[in-house]
Structures are given as C-alpha cells and as structure tokens.
Amino acid sequence: MRHRDTVRTIVVLGLLGFTVLQGCECPGGGFGQARPEPAVTPETLDFGDVEVGSAKVLSFEVANGGTGRLEIVDTRVEGAPEGVFQLSDKKYTVTSGGRKTVEVTFTPFDEADYTATIFLETNSEETPTKEVHIVGRGFVPDVVVEPTQLDFGNVVVETVRTLSVQVSNNGSDRALVRIRPLTGSDVSQYRIVLPSQVENEQVLLEGGDAITIEVSYQPTVTGRHLAAFTVEPCDACQPINISLTGVGIESALVVEPPTLEFGAVNPGAEVTQSVHFRNVGNVQVQVTSLELSGIGPGQPPSPAFSIEDLPTPIVLDEGDEVEVPVHFAPQDLKSHLSNLLWRSNDSRNSEGTVTLVGQGGGPDVEVLPPELDFGPVAMGAPQERTVVVTNVGFDTLQISGYEIRGSGDFQLVDDPGAGQLAVGEIVQLTVRFDPTAEGDATAELVVHSNDTDEPEAVSLLRGTGLDLPPCTYEVAPPTLNFGAVERNKKRTLEFGITNANVSGECLVSVLSLTDDTDPEFTLPGGEVNGQLIAPGETFRVAIEFQPTRYGSFSGAVEFYISDPASPTRLVPLSG
Structure with missing residues (x-):
C-alpha cells in the first residue's frame, strides 16, 4: 500500500512540473521561452x-x-x-x-x-x-469682421438706432468663433443681440458661413457714449475689437442762426439771407409752420421783411437741411426789427423764433462803367482806361480791396488798396489791357466793400489782341488853334494821322477828348475805336469849336496807336 502512494505522488509532481515549464514567460531559449508579439x-x-x-x-x-x-x-x-x-x-x-x-x-x-x-x-x-x-x-481661420467701428451718430434721447456687424468665415475650414460681452464706460447705452446659432458666447462657423450681430444704441442721457466688444476667431488668434460710439442729443431739429443781422441796406435795395433748418438726429421731423411776427405781443412784423412762400409741412429726414430765404428791403432810413416764428412736430423742440434785424441806409458802391470794352489793341502797345468807384449811399463805404479775375492781360495800375470813401466821394482806377496773344480776352474788375446788397461790385472788362508790326506815323498838324470865333458860331478843323510804314497797318484803338477838355470842343464824328490805317494812308479827324461865352478855351484829343515806343498821343486844342 505504501509503495503505491509513493508512485502516485511522484506522478502528480511530475505533471505539475511539466505544466509550469510549459507556461513560463522567461527570457532566453529552450523549452517554455516567452515570445511577445x-x-x-x-x-x-x-x-x-x-x-x-x-x-x-x-x-x-x-x-x-x-x-x-x-x-x-x-x-x-x-x-x-x-x-x-x-x-x-x-x-x-x-x-x-x-x-x-x-x-x-x-x-x-x-x-x-x-x-x-x-x-x-x-x-x-x-x-x-x-x-x-x-x-x-x-x-488659422479666415474670419472677417465688418465693420470694426460702429458710429451711431446723433441719436435723440430715448430713441433707438440699430447697426449690424457681420462675422464671416471666408476660409474652407470650420472656425469656433467667440463673441465677448460689451466693455467700456457706457455699456448701459448699448445692447448686443446675437443670432440663435450663438450659444455660450460661441458659434461654430463652417467655411463660407456668416452671422450678423445686431447692436442697438438707446441713449438715456445726452453726450458722447463709448463702448466696445471683441470677436475671437480662434483661441490663438488676435481678438478683433469692434468700437462703438454715439452721441445722445436732446432734439433732432437745429435752427440756425438765432439772429439774422442784415446791417444797413440802402432804401430801394434788397438783401437776402437764409435761416437753416437741419435734422441732425435719427428720427424724421417736420417744420409745420413759418410766419413773421412783431417783437412784442400783438405787434405786426416790419414790412421791410418778407419770407419765401414755402409749402408746409417741410419734411426733414435724417441729415436733411432746408434753407428758408428771408428778404430785407427797407424803403426808409429807419431801424427794423421782427421775428421769424417757426413750429415743428419735434416734441423736444416744438417752436422757436429767429430775430431779424436791419437798418435802412448804409453805404452804396457804384462802379462805372459797368462794362469796359477796350476794343482791338495791338500786342506790345497797351491801352489804359479809367474805372470810377463812387459811394452813392448814406454812410462811409469801407473798401477792403480790388481784384481782377480772369485774363492776365488786364492789370490794375497803381492799386490804391483798402480804404474809405465818404458819401459822394470817388476813386479812379486805371486798368491796362496789354494783350499777349491774338484774340478776345475777358476779365472782371471786382471791388470788395461793406455794401450789404453788393459786397462785390463788378465792371466787366473786354478786349481783342491784334498782332501788328510797330506803327510809324505822323500827325499833322500837331496842334489845332481855332483862333477867334464869334459866340454861337461854329468852326471845324481837322488833323490827320498818316501811316508811314512801308508795310503793315496802324491801329488807332481809342480816340476821344480828354476829360479836362472844355465842352465848346466836340467830335462831330464821335469817338473812334479800332480804326486801321493802311500803309501810306491818312485817317482824318474833325474837331468842332462852338463857343457860347466869351473867353479862351482849351483841351486835347487823346488817342492810342500801335506804337510800342509811344502808344499814347495828344493833339492840343485851343480857341
């Protein structure tokens, strides 16, 4: 029995050993080696x-x-x-x-x-x-934000203006965009309305997608209001700042100026100025009525003032402006005072007045002649003429300066500059026409003054340039002496201007009696302007002398001729 148990034990131990060796995860070779893969x-x-x-x-x-x-x-x-x-x-x-x-x-x-x-x-x-x-x-997402500045302009208190910002993904990749809250000192004046796609301040935009952010400005107080918010296209992207600015105003309607000062205007003349009605806000306003009134209760307006008959209401949308002309035409030398009374549908600015002030009288500038035609003038032989400026008004005329506008062929000789003219006083201006090319030339002589109805008085200047050779000429006789002539009798003498050139015409631009010539002398053929004289020809000028009183009389005939060396010539007269 003991021998059988011993054999059984040996067999069991052997089997266990074989199992252990077979499952070993040991490095090295041989039986039972582990092979991870x-x-x-x-x-x-x-x-x-x-x-x-x-x-x-x-x-x-x-x-x-x-x-x-x-x-x-x-x-x-x-x-x-x-x-x-x-x-x-x-x-x-x-x-x-x-x-x-x-x-x-x-x-x-x-x-x-x-x-x-x-x-x-x-x-x-x-x-x-x-x-x-x-x-x-x-x-990096290609996210574009437009615009980056929102200017709401003027907005009436307790009204709203809404502007929008568009955020677009212009790339092909999706972008996680974040919209941050408002910041700044005046955030209470603004409100951001985000689209429904935005959750927890962020939105995923596929390539090509866009969203619109509405921003409202509703000022509760007047003044400038500033705020901002940012859009972050991605975590690593530079935030895009959107600035907000707006101005809260009390009223959209502005009427300027508060007073129209017409100054002194000559009786019979008329001066027009304008009252400006502007809508500087964000809501439509209407000017419902315009009328003239006196200064005191129940007082009628001065008849010297009148306004254009404009249809009312005058509708002013945002940014619109209308001018209402007011005319002042006094018929006397008195002071005049009235009001322009206006009304509107603007509850914050429903009515007001513009004071109208004017005075009959003042200076009055007169420029003669109103048109000065030099006619044909040879190049190189300039011609000079006179323009007279007179104060025909009721007060001192303040002249701030003279100016020639237009062709540079016209010049003001010895410009007297700024100065004063008493009532009835004159100043004589010498204007030269020195053409530099053939053809017509025009300009304006402008007198700047404090004449309220004509602050810029003008004399029109005209002339024609001719290209002619220098003129060689003779005057015979060089003087005219009429001798003794009975009263109321008439005597006529002549002098001749001969063109001594071998070729080339001579031009007599202006031929007239001088200003200091006694009235007993006259030009029966009238003044001459633009007379051409062929080579070898003589142009004859007749002068009449008819005394009506006893005494000695004198004068001269003055003419301009195309001689650059001596373009002006005098023929003395006596009798």
Missing part, C-alpha cells in the same frame, strides 16, 4: 486640419499577440517640434493577448503641415521597434 492599430494617424492653438486627440491601440508580457520600455516622437504631438503613455506593459490604448494629442503651434513618427521600443526580440506615423495641419 506587438501590433499597432492603426499604423497611421491623420489628424486632418486643426485650428492653431487648439487640440485634437486620436488614439492607437497596442496589442500583444504573442506569449509572455509585452514591455514598452520607451516611446519617442521624431519629426515634429516638441509639444506638437503628446502621448498619454510612454512606458507600459501589455499581457499576452491584451490590448493597450494610447492617446495622441495634436496641438499645432503654427499654420503649417506637420508629419512625425512615433517609435515604440519593446522587449520583443522579433519586433524590437514598432512605428506609428502621424500627420496633421495647423490652420
């Missing part, structure tokens, strides 16, 4: 497009298809900057038949393509290294 799935991780600054996680699985424990003794990433790809585990053990999931986080630093390789160092003799290839692209 690593496998990874997938062998390539493609992260696709990931927003710069954000992170995306993918995973791969490490399986042990062999016998014995699989040891991952080290894991490294090569081919990308440190930190772009990060692993959840670098060292771990996988039992035979087991699996291990490893997470890989991709955080792109820049807008670029990234490629790398994960190397897994194992304890497997057959497969000491396994590789996982990883690719991904970092991108």
Whole structure:
C-alpha cells in the first residue's frame, strides 16, 4: 500500500512540473521561452486640419499577440517640434493577448503641415521597434469682421438706432468663433443681440458661413457714449475689437442762426439771407409752420421783411437741411426789427423764433462803367482806361480791396488798396489791357466793400489782341488853334494821322477828348475805336469849336496807336 502512494505522488509532481515549464514567460531559449508579439492599430494617424492653438486627440491601440508580457520600455516622437504631438503613455506593459490604448494629442503651434513618427521600443526580440506615423495641419481661420467701428451718430434721447456687424468665415475650414460681452464706460447705452446659432458666447462657423450681430444704441442721457466688444476667431488668434460710439442729443431739429443781422441796406435795395433748418438726429421731423411776427405781443412784423412762400409741412429726414430765404428791403432810413416764428412736430423742440434785424441806409458802391470794352489793341502797345468807384449811399463805404479775375492781360495800375470813401466821394482806377496773344480776352474788375446788397461790385472788362508790326506815323498838324470865333458860331478843323510804314497797318484803338477838355470842343464824328490805317494812308479827324461865352478855351484829343515806343498821343486844342 505504501509503495503505491509513493508512485502516485511522484506522478502528480511530475505533471505539475511539466505544466509550469510549459507556461513560463522567461527570457532566453529552450523549452517554455516567452515570445511577445506587438501590433499597432492603426499604423497611421491623420489628424486632418486643426485650428492653431487648439487640440485634437486620436488614439492607437497596442496589442500583444504573442506569449509572455509585452514591455514598452520607451516611446519617442521624431519629426515634429516638441509639444506638437503628446502621448498619454510612454512606458507600459501589455499581457499576452491584451490590448493597450494610447492617446495622441495634436496641438499645432503654427499654420503649417506637420508629419512625425512615433517609435515604440519593446522587449520583443522579433519586433524590437514598432512605428506609428502621424500627420496633421495647423490652420488659422479666415474670419472677417465688418465693420470694426460702429458710429451711431446723433441719436435723440430715448430713441433707438440699430447697426449690424457681420462675422464671416471666408476660409474652407470650420472656425469656433467667440463673441465677448460689451466693455467700456457706457455699456448701459448699448445692447448686443446675437443670432440663435450663438450659444455660450460661441458659434461654430463652417467655411463660407456668416452671422450678423445686431447692436442697438438707446441713449438715456445726452453726450458722447463709448463702448466696445471683441470677436475671437480662434483661441490663438488676435481678438478683433469692434468700437462703438454715439452721441445722445436732446432734439433732432437745429435752427440756425438765432439772429439774422442784415446791417444797413440802402432804401430801394434788397438783401437776402437764409435761416437753416437741419435734422441732425435719427428720427424724421417736420417744420409745420413759418410766419413773421412783431417783437412784442400783438405787434405786426416790419414790412421791410418778407419770407419765401414755402409749402408746409417741410419734411426733414435724417441729415436733411432746408434753407428758408428771408428778404430785407427797407424803403426808409429807419431801424427794423421782427421775428421769424417757426413750429415743428419735434416734441423736444416744438417752436422757436429767429430775430431779424436791419437798418435802412448804409453805404452804396457804384462802379462805372459797368462794362469796359477796350476794343482791338495791338500786342506790345497797351491801352489804359479809367474805372470810377463812387459811394452813392448814406454812410462811409469801407473798401477792403480790388481784384481782377480772369485774363492776365488786364492789370490794375497803381492799386490804391483798402480804404474809405465818404458819401459822394470817388476813386479812379486805371486798368491796362496789354494783350499777349491774338484774340478776345475777358476779365472782371471786382471791388470788395461793406455794401450789404453788393459786397462785390463788378465792371466787366473786354478786349481783342491784334498782332501788328510797330506803327510809324505822323500827325499833322500837331496842334489845332481855332483862333477867334464869334459866340454861337461854329468852326471845324481837322488833323490827320498818316501811316508811314512801308508795310503793315496802324491801329488807332481809342480816340476821344480828354476829360479836362472844355465842352465848346466836340467830335462831330464821335469817338473812334479800332480804326486801321493802311500803309501810306491818312485817317482824318474833325474837331468842332462852338463857343457860347466869351473867353479862351482849351483841351486835347487823346488817342492810342500801335506804337510800342509811344502808344499814347495828344493833339492840343485851343480857341
């Protein structure tokens, strides 16, 4: 019996030993050696497009298809900057038949393509290294915000103006956009209305998508109000600031000026000025009535004032302006005072007055002749004429200056500059026409003064330039002496202007009696202007002398001729 038990024990121990040897995960060769076999799935991780600054996680699985424990003794990433790809585990053990999931986080630093390789160092003799290839692209969303400044302008207190901002994803990749709350000292005056797609201050915009943000401004007090909010296209993107500005105003209607000062206006003349009605707010206003009134209660307006018969109501939309002309035409030398009374539908500015002030009298400028025609004038032989400025008004005329506008062929000789003219006083201006080219030339002589109805008095200047050779001429006789002539009798004498040129005409531009010639002398043929004399020809000028009283009389005939050396000539007269 004891021998049988001993044999049984030996057999059991042998079987146990065989089982233990068969399942041993021991290094080295021989019977019972462990053979781990690593496998990874997938062998390539493609992260696709990931927003710069954000992170995306993918995973791969490490399986042990062999016998014995699989040891991952080290894991490294090569081919990308440190930190772009990060692993959840670098060292771990996988039992035979087991699996291990490893997470890989991709955080792109820049807008670029990234490629790398994960190397897994194992304890497997057959497969000491396994590789996982990883690719991904970092991108910056192409998000555009327009506009970045919202100017609400003038907004009447307790009314609302709404403007909008559009946020567009112009790229092909989706973008997670964040809209931050209002900031600034006047946030209570503004309100942002976000579209329904926005949740928790953020919205995911696919490529090509856009949203509209409504911003309302409702001032509760007058004055300038500032605020702002930001749009963040991505975590790593520079925030886009949208500034808000608006001005709260008490009333949309502005009437200017408060007083129309017409100054002194000559009786019989008329001066017109305007009252400006402007809508500077965000709501429509209407001017419902306009009328003239006296200064005191029940007083009629001065008849010297009148206004245009404009149809009412005058509708003014935002930014509109209308001018209401007011005329002042006094018939006497008195002071005149009235009001322009206006009414509107603006509850905050429903009515008001503009004071109208004027005085009959003042200076009155007269410029003669109103049109000065030099006629044809030879180049190189300038002609001078006189313009007379007179104060025909009731007060001192303040002249601030003289000006010639237009062709540079006209010049003011010896400009007297600014000055004063007493009532009835005159100033004589010499205007020269010196043509530099053939053809017509025009200009204006402008007198600037304090004449309220004619602050710029004008004399029109005209002339025609001719290109002629220098004129050589003779005057015979050089003087005319009529001798003794009975009263009321008439005597006529002549002088001749002869063109001594071999070729080329002579031009007599202006031929007239001088201003100081006694009235007993006359030109029976009238003044001459633009007379051409052919070579060798003589142009004859007749002068009549008819005295009506006893005494000696004198004068002269003055003419301009195309002689650059001596363009002006006098023929003295006596009798």
